[in-house]
Amino acid sequence: MKKLIVIVVIGTFSFLTLSSEETNAFESTYEPSSSGDILIENARILTGTGSEILSGSILISSNKIRAIGETLDKPINAKIIDANGKWVTPGIIDIHSHMGVYPAPGLRSSSDGNESTSPVTAHVWAEHSVWTQDPQMPLALMGGITTFHVLPGSANLIGGRGVTLKNIWSRTVQGMKFPGAPYTLKMACGENPKRVYGRRNSEPSTRMGNVAGYRKAWIRAQDYRNKLAEYESKSEEAKELEYAPTRDLELETLVGVLNGEILIQNHCYRGEEMAVMLDIAKEFNYKVTTFHHAIEAYKVADILAENGVCAAVWADWWGFKHEAFDMVWENAAIVDQANGSTGCAIIHSDSAVGIQRLNQEAAKAMAAGNRSGLNIPPSRAIQWITLNPAKALGIASKTGSLEVGKMADLVIWDGDPFSVYTKTEKVFVDGVLLYDNNNPLTPKSTDFELGIINSEGDRL
Amino acid sequence: MNLHKKIFIGLLSLLISSFSLSEELLLKNAKVHTATDRGTLEKTDILIRDGVIVRIGKNIASSRADERDVSGKVITPGLIAPLTQLGIVEIELVPETRDDRSDIYSAGLSIDSAFNPSSTLIPYNLTGGITLSLTSPSSSGLFSGLTSVFSLSGSLEESLISSNIALSANISGGEDSMAAKVQLLGDSLALSDSVGLNKCLEMDLNKSFLPNGVNYSCRDLFALKKVVDKEIPLVVRANRASVILTLIDFAKTNNINLIINGAEEGWRVSRQLAEAEIPVILQPIDNIPNSFNELGSRLDNASLLHKAGVKILIGSHETHNAYLSRQGAGIAVSYGLPWKEALKGLTKNIAEVFKIDNRGSIQPGYVADIVVWSGDPLEVTSFVEQVYLSGESVSTKNRSMRLKERYISQ
Numbered sequence: 001m002k003k004l005i006v007i008v009v010i011g012t013f014s015f016l017t018l019s020s021e022e023t024n025a026f027e028s029t030y031e032p033s034s035s036g037d038i039l040i041e042n043a044r045i046l047t048g049t050g051s052e053i054l055s056g057s058i059l060i061s062s063n064k065i066r067a068i069g070e071t072l073d074k075p076i077n078a079k080i081i082d083a084n085g086k087w088v089t090p091g092i093i094d095i096h097s098h099m100g101v102y103p104a105p106g107l108r109s110s111s112d113g114n115e116s117t118s119p120v121t122a123h124v125w126a127e128h129s130v131w132t133q134d135p136q137m138p139l140a141l142m143g144g145i146t147t148f149h150v151l152p153g154s155a156n157l158i159g160g161r162g163v164t165l166k167n168i169w170s171r172t173v174q175g176m177k178f179p180g181a182p183y184t185l186k187m188a189c190g191e192n193p194k195r196v197y198g199r200r201n202s203e204p205s206t207r208m209g210n211v212a213g214y215r216k217a218w219i220r221a222q223d224y225r226n227k228l229a230e231y232e233s234k235s236e237e238a239k240e241l242e243y244a245p246t247r248d249l250e251l252e253t254l255v256g257v258l259n260g261e262i263l264i265q266n267h268c269y270r271g272e273e274m275a276v277m278l279d280i281a282k283e284f285n286y287k288v289t290t291f292h293h294a295i296e297a298y299k300v301a302d303i304l305a306e307n308g309v310c311a312a313v314w315a316d317w318w319g320f321k322h323e324a325f326d327m328v329w330e331n332a333a334i335v336d337q338a339n340g341s342t343g344c345a346i347i348h349s350d351s352a353v354g355i356q357r358l359n360q361e362a363a364k365a366m367a368a369g370n371r372s373g374l375n376i377p378p379s380r381a382i383q384w385i386t387l388n389p390a391k392a393l394g395i396a397s398k399t400g401s402l403e404v405g406k407m408a409d410l411v412i413w414d415g416d417p418f419s420v421y422t423k424t425e426k427v428f429v430d431g432v433l434l435y436d437n438n439n440p441l442t443p444k445s446t447d448f449e450l451g452i453i454n455s456e457g458d459r460l
Numbered sequence: 461m462n463l464h465k466k467i468f469i470g471l472l473s474l475l476i477s478s479f480s481l482s483e484e485l486l487l488k489n490a491k492v493h494t495a496t497d498r499g500t501l502e503k504t505d506i507l508i509r510d511g512v513i514v515r516i517g518k519n520i521a522s523s524r525a526d527e528r529d530v531s532g533k534v535i536t537p538g539l540i541a542p543l544t545q546l547g548i549v550e551i552e553l554v555p556e557t558r559d560d561r562s563d564i565y566s567a568g569l570s571i572d573s574a575f576n577p578s579s580t581l582i583p584y585n586l587t588g589g590i591t592l593s594l595t596s597p598s599s600s601g602l603f604s605g606l607t608s609v610f611s612l613s614g615s616l617e618e619s620l621i622s623s624n625i626a627l628s629a630n631i632s633g634g635e636d637s638m639a640a641k642v643q644l645l646g647d648s649l650a651l652s653d654s655v656g657l658n659k660c661l662e663m664d665l666n667k668s669f670l671p672n673g674v675n676y677s678c679r680d681l682f683a684l685k686k687v688v689d690k691e692i693p694l695v696v697r698a699n700r701a702s703v704i705l706t707l708i709d710f711a712k713t714n715n716i717n718l719i720i721n722g723a724e725e726g727w728r729v730s731r732q733l734a735e736a737e738i739p740v741i742l743q744p745i746d747n748i749p750n751s752f753n754e755l756g757s758r759l760d761n762a763s764l765l766h767k768a769g770v771k772i773l774i775g776s777h778e779t780h781n782a783y784l785s786r787q788g789a790g791i792a793v794s795y796g797l798p799w800k801e802a803l804k805g806l807t808k809n810i811a812e813v814f815k816i817d818n819r820g821s822i823q824p825g826y827v828a829d830i831v832v833w834s835g836d837p838l839e840v841t842s843f844v845e846q847v848y849l850s851g852e853s854v855s856t857k858n859r860s861m862r863l864k865e866r867y868i869s870q
């Protein structure tokens with residue numbers, strides 16, 4: 001009996017020691033329907049691994065990429081798609097989206113992206129705000145988006161957990177969650193936190209106040225981790241005599257970062273602030289995965305490359321804030337080419353308009369780089385919206401490139417994806433055709449769109 | 461200075477002044493998109509004299525022209541940005557850099573005196589292909605104020621092309637019913653019509669006619685009177701189909717020239733817009749159903765409106781990247797708008813609708829505001845190589861490029 005009690009006690013409290021077990025709550029329930037066998041032939045393929053196949057085939061089977069090459073044998077029961085004159089790329093991944101947490105229509109009642117009531121809100125999770133029936137999601141699917149990462153907003157120094165979602169219709173957010181994707185944590189530098197809290201005459205009201213705020217939070221996280229470790233190091237008998245430390249949602253998330261299980265996604269515009277954030281990461285021994293909105297990444301591209309940090313940038317947005325004043329069109333290309341082409345550049349949207357054509361945004365950034373003498377072929381630029389965001393989200397072993405064994409997330413384009421005139425023709429998520437340009441019943445409308453203008457039809 | 465030197469300088473200045481009396485530029489062998497009914501002309505020359513286009517054709521020769529070979533390049537008229545805050549906003553979130561809003565004046569706000577030709581946004585958008593901006597205030601009240609046309613030359617003295625050419629109004633947003641705003645729009649126009657200059661200065665306007673809390677200065681009323689007299693058009697931001705119909709009716713009843721800005725559900729009332737000959741300013745890149753007033757927003761709106769015969773003007777929804785109107789135009793093309801109509805939407809149609817004389821297309825007698833592109837101007841990978849304003853080659857450098865040059869070689 002005693003033994004049973006011990007098991008129950010351990011069973012109840014063991015999540016304190018292993019933060020991976022905490023994630024048992026809200027687990028992904030996503031399971032793709034069966035894809036069957038599909039052979040795409042005669043396509044011009046940008047693989048996402050850095051190479052291009054001028055005319056090749058891809059075999060999809062059981063939701064995975066089974067083969068890719070110049071010529072493949074036709075399996076007996078495979079559905080054949082002739083992609084002559086068309087291009088195939090991996091499914092596009094947007095590492096910075098607020099779909100679901102800032103849905104359309106943009107109403108206060110569903111504006112759920114910023115818990116701007118305290119500068120450190122590591123305890124909130126973006127997925128708990130996601131409205132799965134946001135009509136922006138099928139629009140993004142038509143733009144080739146197969147995976148997107150939803151973040152809390154940037155009002156706070158530490159804004160809460162982000163979540164990686166498959167771009168599929170689902171009644172529940174659990175049904176959209178990318179299986180096995182690590183959690184992320186949103187942090188924000190610069191103007192936003194100091195504006196939001198400074199206006200209320202509370203800390204932080206300056207950039208130095210911001211930095212003090214991050215460090216204070218990490219110190220509390222270290223203390224909490226030590227307290228957990230101390231409890232865990234005790235004998236079973238000693239544990240029975242005292243309560244385990246009380247769960248703390250905020251510090252659990254921060255400890256997850258210190259343990260390397262939760263990836264930092266850091267909104268940060270200015271070069272010097274990125275360098276400061278990297279030093280904070282060294283001080284507390286965690287890793288920054290990506291700087292988002294990194295307008296000045298080109299100023300510190302070598303430092304980012306040395307530290308293995310990605311920069312997620314826009315092609316040309318600027319001027320909406322002072323810290324967005326120093327934009328250059330070559331930003332992504334300079335980041336990419338840093339330290340002997342070892343940089344990690346990502347093009348992100350932060351916009352329901354931009355997410356529909358990350359291919360065009362990458363095209364602009366690629367063209368700007370090439371115009372300035374940096375040699376960025378399409379096979380490399382496509383990685384800015386596929387493999388690189390997959391790496392930065394910790395899902396590159398599963399998606400982000402067209403490689404055997406990976407999820408069959410891919411797009412057939414009706415032409416060169418780096419052209420304004422090109423549209424997606426077919427979008428597959430896990431080998432399932434969710435958007436087909438020739439089928440007006442796709443993509444599946446969200447609930448919101450049913451009977452909304454025309455009571456007998458869908459929104460459009 | 462000796463005599464010889466004086467004579468030499470005298471002759472030189474005579475030579476220079478006689479040359480500048482009749483200065484010629486000849487652009488050779490370009491693909492020329494005229495934005496006129498002549499369409500696109502391959503391997504064509506453009507002769508410019510004293511800043512004005514004089515001839516377009518093959519194998520033009522001129523002994524005194526400064527000749528530039530632009531083979532393999534593409535030429536368009538300079539793009540015109542409809543309704544931006546170019547020159548009156550530097551950084552959106554920094555109020556002290558903004559001159560685009562006023563609580564003091566409403567309809568009567570003319571922003572000419574605040575326009576800053578040295579704003580960093582001006583060379584930046586010039587290098588994006590924009591040569592003229594219809595700069596407008598953006599106050600959020602019923603009336604935002606008056607639009608003026610500026611060249612993006614950066615000239616401290618000669619940027620203003622045409623002053624107070626349109627009045628902007630908003631009837632969406634805020635707490636008050638849209639119906640109340642349409643009524644107030646009508647009452648305001650009626651009041652301006654009944655009040656002459658002298659009477660305005662004498663009377664206590666705000667007790668006589670308008671609801672409580674609505675105040676106009678004489679300057680506001682004079683701006684409204686220009687709309688009533690059809691001297692300038694009224695530009696109203698509206699997206700919902702039923703609201704567009706209301707405004708079409710309003711324009712008829714009040715006998716004014718109307719331009720609809722936004723018109724995201726315009727495709728649902730395209731026939732009525734065409735019949736009433738009301739042009740629309742579109743931001744074709746935006747298909748998000750952002751509010752219950754634009755649930756029908758869609759990417760083929762421009763194409764459907766054009767098919768119905770509506771005149772289309774194409775803009776960008778952000779001032780800093782006003783030049784991205786060309787990407788929006790390209791997207792409209794990919795959803796069915798004919799390419800040449802998209803180009804007209806960025807140039808000729810804007811000049812026509814806002815009565816900016818002799819600009820917006822490449823034809824004899826027109827001002828030589830010309831952009832030389834590396835390729836298709838609507839394509840996202842193309843870029844601007846040269847810009848001519850009134851026939852003068854201007855710098856295509858901007859602050860962003862200077863920053864790039866500092867860091868790219870590190």
